[in-house]
Amino acid sequence: MNLLTAAWVPIQDKGLYEKITVQQLLCGEKERDICLPRDDMELACLQLLSAITQTLFTPENKKSLGKYVTQPLTPEVYLAAIQDKLNWFDLDHPDTPFMQFRGVKSTSATPMNKLMAGVADGTNKTFVNPQGLIEGLCHGCVAIALFNAANNCPSMGGGFKGSLRGSTPITLLIKGKTVRETIWLNVLTEETINQMMPWYEATKDQVPNYLTPINKGGTIQSSAIGLLRGLLWQPAHFELLPATSEQQICSCCGCNEQVYTGFNKEKFSYTIEGVWPHPLSSRIFTIKAGNKKEKFPSFTTRAPTWTHMSRLVVDQQTEKGGQQAAPVIQQARQFIASEKMQLIVGGYRNNQATILERRHDLFSLKQGWTEHGEVIHRLIETGLSYKQCLINSLIAFKNGRKKSKQYEEIKGAGINLVQNAEENYYQQTENLMQQGLAQVHFEAPEDDLDALQQQLKSIVKDLFNQATAPYRQEPKMLKALAMARRSLHKYLKNLEPQGEKNE
Structure with a gap:
């Protein structure tokens, strides 16, 4: 199966699931939503599609990228672009299979569930993930899983390397109006690449490391890794076992195809010096x-x-x-x-x-985000500051207060209410903070930030009362409760705008 020619991209078309080719997607013949049961696999699929598109078409400048975003490719342009890259994306290539290495030595095969993040790791997972959840993966799903494991997941333990970005990096993608637009908005122009990667011109002709392997135990400078080589970097030595001869149900997407039920892996260590600037990570x-x-x-x-x-x-x-x-x-x-x-x-x-x-x-x-990053920073800091007010007051309730020249000693309640209160704060403010980012007037944000503060202040007071309500009738805890409440009001007062403090 070749990712550049086969139908493997999972989409939902008017409620119906189907798989299409990358050509159909980039040429505008099919335009629906990516559809997989797992959200991390959907995200990895978008990442893989962006990496493929970057590999085939690197726009020269902003104008060229704008044309790609607004106008679908023609089939002729797409077919011409893939000719010298077919070997890069062949999942079953006899010598250089996609994201794999031939001749991996292993005493026994690894079950396919080890390739899916969070399915087989840890103990007591049977309460969440039933046994046999991932028994076999079709061509498309296994390609996405290989890419996800190489780019987004922790390594498989000692002797196995993780991604160029470390263990579990945060990935950020710009979302367009359509899947095709989303893919192009996450492709870099040569102008941008040269700014972030001065060594781009010297390394632009490199191929992925599963085509030209690195030496075991070697040391590699991050500046020696080109853009395309880094986007398709495979840190681990994996080799899929041959797909089943008969069709089976894919454990991920549910299609009826030939599936892969295991893979071989072996330890392979090396050292990367420096940080490689991944396009999708801050x-x-x-x-x-x-x-x-x-x-x-x-x-x-x-x-x-x-x-x-x-x-x-x-x-x-x-x-x-x-x-x-x-x-x-x-x-x-x-x-x-x-x-x-x-x-x-x-x-x-x-x-x-x-x-x-x-x-x-x-x-x-909202529009204006590019010029007013300080407003985004203030908004986030506001949300975190009010959370800290709640946390600090509950810590005071637990620990009490030591005797000093100014204050008498107050014995703390000795009860830790912080974790539940913090989780409740995040739950109750999630939508509020997202709305703040989406609706704040960046050019004149004061009214929006003031309104946000009042809402957060009300939430903090309610959560404090909710957390301490069971202890209001305990005589031994009344002083600690009163002291904690005064502390809360003091913390909240310190966050108010200067004009309100002076009123």
Whole structure:
């Protein structure tokens, strides 16, 4: 199966599921939504389609990209572009199969569920994922799974390398009005590539590392990896076992096709020095003693995606560090600056090799976002500051107060209410913060930010009362409760605009 010619792209057409070719998608013959049962597989499918399109067509400049976005390709242009890339995307190529290496040595085959993030890892997973959930994957789903494992998932443990972006990076895609438009909006022009990757011209003719393998145990400079080689980088040594001779039901999409039921894997280590600038990821960095250390943000806590939005779309730098938006966002500032923008943000939260949570969110940014990143930063900081008011007051309730010259000692309740209150805060503010990002008037945001503060203040007060309600009748806890309530009002007062504080 070749990804450039076969029908593998899963779409929903008027309620009916079907698979189409990349040609049908880019040439505008079929235009529906990507459709898979798992949201992470849908996101990986969009990533793979963008990588394929970048490989076949790298626009020279903004004007060329605009033409691709607005006008579907002709079949003749598409067929001409794929001729010298067919070997790159052949899933069963005898020598260089897509995202695989021939001759992988393994004592036993690995079941297919190991290729799907979060299905087989960890213990007690049978309560969530029944045994046999992923027994076989069709050609299209296994290609997406291979790409997802290489780009978005933790490694398979010691001796296995993870993606160029680290363990579980946050991926950001610009969403267009159609799937075809979405794909093109996440393709970089040569102008943008040269800005983010000065070594682009010297490396533009490189091929993926599964076509020209790297040396085991070697050291590679990130600046020696070209754009296309990096987009299709396979960090692990995998080799699919031959597909079944008879058709079976694919465990992911449910189609009736030949399926793959296992693969071989072997440990293969090497070292990448430096950070490769992935088009779909922002970077955060610290500066110590003049040395700059970069990394890609990831979901490390249960905090919702909106808490990361500032670092995903806003550039910021201080003497100690900063953040840089993803290259596709930097390009979009010139390309769609006069329009609102929708973003698809996704990734995993993990504990080493174990997937704890999947994320897949859609955000909107109102017109003006390109010039007013400080407003986005203020909005996010506002949401986080009110959460911290709630947390600090509940910590005071738990710990009490030590005796000082100014205050008497107050014994704390000794009850930790923080985790539940924090989760409730995030649940109750999720829609509010998303609406704030989508509706704030960037040119004159004060009224919108003031209104947001009042809503958050009300939510915090309600959550504090809700968390402490069971202890209001406990005489031993009354002083701690009163002190915590005073602390809450003090924290909230400090967040009010200066004019309101003085009234």
